[in-house]
Amino acid sequence: MGGAERTARxxxxxQTAARKAVTSARSGGGRTKLVVGIVxxxxxxxxxxxxxxxxxxxxxxxxxxxxxPTSTRAGDYPVRRDGVVVVAGKxxxxxxxxxxxDFLCPVCRAFxxxxxxxxxxxxxxxxxxxxxxxxxxxxxxxxxxxxxxDSANAxxxxxxxxxxxxxxxxxxxxxxxxxxxxxxxxxxxxxxTDLGITxxxxxxxxxxxxxxxxxxxxxxxxxxxxxLQQDGGFGTPTVAVGQRVVSISDPNWLTKLLN
Amino acid sequence: MVRVLDWVGTLVRLGLAAVWLVSGGIKVSDLNQTYVAxxxxxxxxxxxxxxxxxxxxxxxxxxxxxxxxxxxTRLVAVLSAVxxxxxxxxxxxxxxxxxxxxCGCFGGGGQVAAGQTRYPQEIxxxxxxxxxxxxxxxxxxxxxxxxxxxxxxxEGQTGGRSGTHSAEEAAAADGG
Numbered sequence: 001m002g003g004a005e006r007t008a009r010x011x012x013x014x015q016t017a018a019r020k021a022v023t024s025a026r027s028g029g030g031r032t033k034l035v036v037g038i039v040x041x042x043x044x045x046x047x048x049x050x051x052x053x054x055x056x057x058x059x060x061x062x063x064x065x066x067x068x069p070t071s072t073r074a075g076d077y078p079v080r081r082d083g084v085v086v087v088a089g090k091x092x093x094x095x096x097x098x099x100x101x102d103f104l105c106p107v108c109r110a111f112x113x114x115x116x117x118x119x120x121x122x123x124x125x126x127x128x129x130x131x132x133x134x135x136x137x138x139x140x141x142x143x144x145x146x147x148x149x150d151s152a153n154a155x156x157x158x159x160x161x162x163x164x165x166x167x168x169x170x171x172x173x174x175x176x177x178x179x180x181x182x183x184x185x186x187x188x189x190x191x192x193t194d195l196g197i198t199x200x201x202x203x204x205x206x207x208x209x210x211x212x213x214x215x216x217x218x219x220x221x222x223x224x225x226x227x228l229q230q231d232g233g234f235g236t237p238t239v240a241v242g243q244r245v246v247s248i249s250d251p252n253w254l255t256k257l258l259n
Numbered sequence: 260m261v262r263v264l265d266w267v268g269t270l271v272r273l274g275l276a277a278v279w280l281v282s283g284g285i286k287v288s289d290l291n292q293t294y295v296a297x298x299x300x301x302x303x304x305x306x307x308x309x310x311x312x313x314x315x316x317x318x319x320x321x322x323x324x325x326x327x328x329x330x331x332t333r334l335v336a337v338l339s340a341v342x343x344x345x346x347x348x349x350x351x352x353x354x355x356x357x358x359x360x361x362c363g364c365f366g367g368g369g370q371v372a373a374g375q376t377r378y379p380q381e382i383x384x385x386x387x388x389x390x391x392x393x394x395x396x397x398x399x400x401x402x403x404x405x406x407x408x409x410x411x412x413x414e415g416q417t418g419g420r421s422g423t424h425s426a427e428e429a430a431a432a433d434g435g
Binding site for chain 2 (some may be wrong): 058059179
């Protein structure tokens with residue numbers, strides 16, 4: 001082995017050592033960066049996955065629940081279905097009001113809680129007739145969508161079986177939240193059975209969505225009816241007498257209407 | 260000067276952290292309302308709305324926590340910017356299509372009456388947050404951050420560490 005050769009080898013070794021040092025310095029910083037990046041991504045992915053699981057669990061509270069039947073004084077006034085409108089009360093009543101409601105609408109629930117017993121009393125004594133319009137403007141606010149329409153259709157099916165007032169009161173008494181799961185057709189049919197409906201037709205009426213198309217076109221029509229617009233649009237609940245909207249923010253609206 | 264910029268960056272980081280923690284926290288506290296808010300944008304099929312409405316609040320919280328502790332600041336700032344750009348795009352398309360919705364940026368959301376929309380303010384606010392994220396993308400070096408504990412790998416561009424530079428120059432000179 002000559003001197004020149006030895007010098008050349010030494011130089012190569014030195015170069016290799018320098019290269020190794022550079023590589024390790026680089027990968028040291030790079031490795032930290034990579035590890036931090038992975039940790040960040042994993043933490044965020046964990047938060048998102050955990051969040052989705054938690055969210056799904058909390059919004060499916062209505063799953064497997066029974067809708068608690070609410071009793072009403074039904075029976076002492078006539079109730080009939082007229083197309084996709086349910087008419088409660090005697091035809092010779094002094095005043096007829098049109099109520100537009102969506103079963104998912106929280107303000108409608110508040111309206112029912114505040115007024116249902118007074119309305120029922122006036123309908124029973126023959127002075128008031130109510131035309132219930134079940135509209136579905138909040139149909140895609142359930143997750144999955146469809147509760148507004150399914151419940152409106154079911155209420156019409158139930159009206160044919162003569163149990164509309166109790167069914168209507170039960171749905172508002174157990175109203176699901178917007179943005180969460182509603183009740184499915186099975187649960188809606190079971191409420192009918194629990195209220196004493198024995199007609200075998202009920203389940204197929206609810207399952208097939210017998211009145212869906214008519215309810216939807218009635219909803220579209222209500223949304224576009226000029227005299228039903230308030231604050232720049234159609235909303236629920238809306239109460240009308242003839243072609244005039246009644247201001248239900250006045251707590252004495254019903255009394256004033258009947259006097 | 261560098262020290263002043265570090266402090267500015269720290270305030271920017273904590274400010275953006277606060278934005279995410281507050282907005283995410285409000286959304287997590289009412290997830291059903293968040294679904295209504297996302298649905299109102301009328302952009303996504305319902306199955307996707309469901310996932311987005313469930314994911315976004317927790318993603319925001321995650322970004323907020325990471326910014327608060329200062330871990331992976333640049334990456335988190337980039338992700339924040341991406342999320343904010345998506346928000347701005349969603350609000351802008353609602354405005355362009357004439358929808359009348361509240362952005363639901365800090366809770367709320369859903370349909371509002373015509374004339375009640377606040378699209379310009381909402382976009383301006385998000386653009387402001389985007390500036391915060393932009394600062395941290397360009398200059399992620401901040402104080403009181405975990406990044407400062409785990410080596411300086413994240414802040415290579417501001418460090419000016421002569422040792423590494425000379426080693427790299429030596430390697431380049433070697434010619435491999």
